[in-house]
Amino acid sequence: MEQTKNAHAGVRPPTAVLTRGFDPRLSVGSARPAVFRSSTYVFTSPEAAERAFQVASGRAKPLPGEDIELIYSRISHPNAEILEDQIVPLESGARQAVVFNSGMAAIMTAFLSFLRPGDSLIYTMPNYGGTRHLIREFLEPFQILGIAVLAGRWNEMEEAINATRRLKVIFIETPANPTLVMTDIARTAEAAARHPDRPLVIVDNTFLGPTFQHPLRLGADLVIYSATKYLSGFSDMLAGVALATDAELIQRMRAHRILFGNILQPDECWLLDGRLPTVPLRMNRQSKNAQRIAERLVEHPKVRRVHYPTLFTDPEQIKIRLAQCLQPGAIFSMEVEGGRKGAFEFLRRLKIARNAVSLGGVETLACHPRTTTHSSLSEEELDRCGITEGLVRVSVGIEDWHDLLDDFMQALDGI
Numbered sequence: 070m071e072q073t074k075n076a077h078a079g080v081r082p083p084t085a086v087l088t089r090g091f092d093p094r095l096s097v098g099s100a101r102p103a104v105f106r107s108s109t110y111v112f113t114s115p116e117a118a119e120r121a122f123q124v125a126s127g128r129a130k131p132l133p134g135e136d137i138e139l140i141y142s143r144i145s146h147p148n149a150e151i152l153e154d155q156i157v158p159l160e161s162g163a164r165q166a167v168v169f170n171s172g173m174a175a176i177m178t179a180f181l182s183f184l185r186p187g188d189s190l191i192y193t194m195p196n197y198g199g200t201r202h203l204i205r206e207f208l209e210p211f212q213i214l215g216i217a218v219l220a221g222r223w224n225e226m227e228e229a230i231n232a233t234r235r236l237k238v239i240f241i242e243t244p245a246n247p248t249l250v251m252t253d254i255a256r257t258a259e260a261a262a263r264h265p266d267r268p269l270v271i272v273d274n275t276f277l278g279p280t281f282q283h284p285l286r287l288g289a290d291l292v293i294y295s296a297t298k299y300l301s302g303f304s305d306m307l308a309g310v311a312l313a314t315d316a317e318l319i320q321r322m323r324a325h326r327i328l329f330g331n332i333l334q335p336d337e338c339w340l341l342d343g344r345l346p347t348v349p350l351r352m353n354r355q356s357k358n359a360q361r362i363a364e365r366l367v368e369h370p371k372v373r374r375v376h377y378p379t380l381f382t383d384p385e386q387i388k389i390r391l392a393q394c395l396q397p398g399a400i401f402s403m404e405v406e407g408g409r410k411g412a413f414e415f416l417r418r419l420k421i422a423r424n425a426v427s428l429g430g431v432e433t434l435a436c437h438p439r440t441t442t443h444s445s446l447s448e449e450e451l452d453r454c455g456i457t458e459g460l461v462r463v464s465v466g467i468e469d470w471h472d473l474l475d476d477f478m479q480a481l482d483g484i
């Protein structure tokens with residue numbers, strides 16, 4: 070598979086995603102990858118087996134062009150290798166990828182690969198509920214200290230970076246879930262580079278990547294995805310990915326993936342692989358739909374406020390958006406009149422959009438973060454993060470935007 074990778078160097082991402090990483094000759098000529106479900110692999114010789122174990126364990130590095138045989142599917146398998154090769158061109162600046170059986174598996178493996186007892190990590194708030202839970206309930210008892218900073222407050226971030234010792238990771242989710250508040254990736258990377266511990270800057274790029282935001286180009290060390298969302302795009306599977314410019318970081322995560330057993334299974338790799346070529350098409354359509362809808366919803370009398378990148382009013386936020394996002398993306402949150410009652414009434418009246426958590430699928434979904442995705446936060450934290458009683462989060466799909474707008478308007482009229 071190495072040769073195919075090199076033969077296709079130099080083409081643009083939409084071409085590379087369809088041409089690299091897969092050699093039909095290795096799959097009896099099939100034009101699209103086959104699924105290899107075998108859990109174990111037959112060696113061509115005992116020497117080849119010995120060599121494969123040396124490389125897999127990190128005791129030896131493969132020579133340029135050397136063919137290392139597969140061993141066992143928990144370590145790696147052909148569909149993971151194909152997917153990992155094909156996903157790289159979608160993430161600008163990436164050289165290697167590693168796939169996991171969920172976004173949380175990718176985040177957990179990153180934390181356990183780069184943090185040790187006594188270390189600290191800084192993370193932006195609000196963020197994905199699972200990430201916050203992992204930091205507070207799981208890492209803290211292992212003596213890994215999590216320091217939350219409010220997204221969009223640079224002085225809080227700067228103070229935390231300056232004040233923290235044994236700082237090994239700065240974990241940014243931008244735009245923040247569900248308020249869309251942005252964190253300046255380049256500025257954070259510069260501050261991290263000045264810190265004596267040189268913490269890794271890890272960006273959860275699920276909301277805008279890989280099409281509209283390129284953290285590795287802005288100085289981030291590692292990009293993480295819940296591939297459950299836009300990368301797979303149909304709300305029918307779970308997957309996670311981590312990508313980096315520095316292959317060493319990915320190698321460390323791969324070594325841990327072997328121990329944790331959280332590699333993505335062959336069938337899921339195959340499914341996700343087939344979805345990659347349409348990621349930019351879907352995301353562009355979804356973003357255009359969302360922009361048209363969000364910019365019209367602000368005018369409805371029952372809507373107090375719409376959180377959406379093109380509707381930012383804070384000059385600092387506008388500056389960050391222009392510097393790091395190519396398009397505003399397909400998620401917005403809106404604050405409706407009437408608090409929780411108004412929000413629930415709105416959700417109840419939707420006919421096209423469905424009341425469900427998750428995001429990034431071709432279908433439009435809406436939820437009430439304060440009582441669902443973010444319900445583990447204290448009242449005080451919810452208020453501090455701007456997750457109000459009337460806030461509804463919407464993930465816009467690829468339906469005709471006029472129909473979606475009509476649906477939102479009729480639901481708002483009914484509040």
Ligand SMILES: *Cc1c(COP(=O)(O)O)cnc(C)c1O
Nearest residue numbers: 171172173197273275295297308
């Ligand atoms: C969904 C999500 C995750 C978790 O991913 P899973 O695939 O559900 O494990 C992490 N971060 C963000 C921003 C998400 O939206």
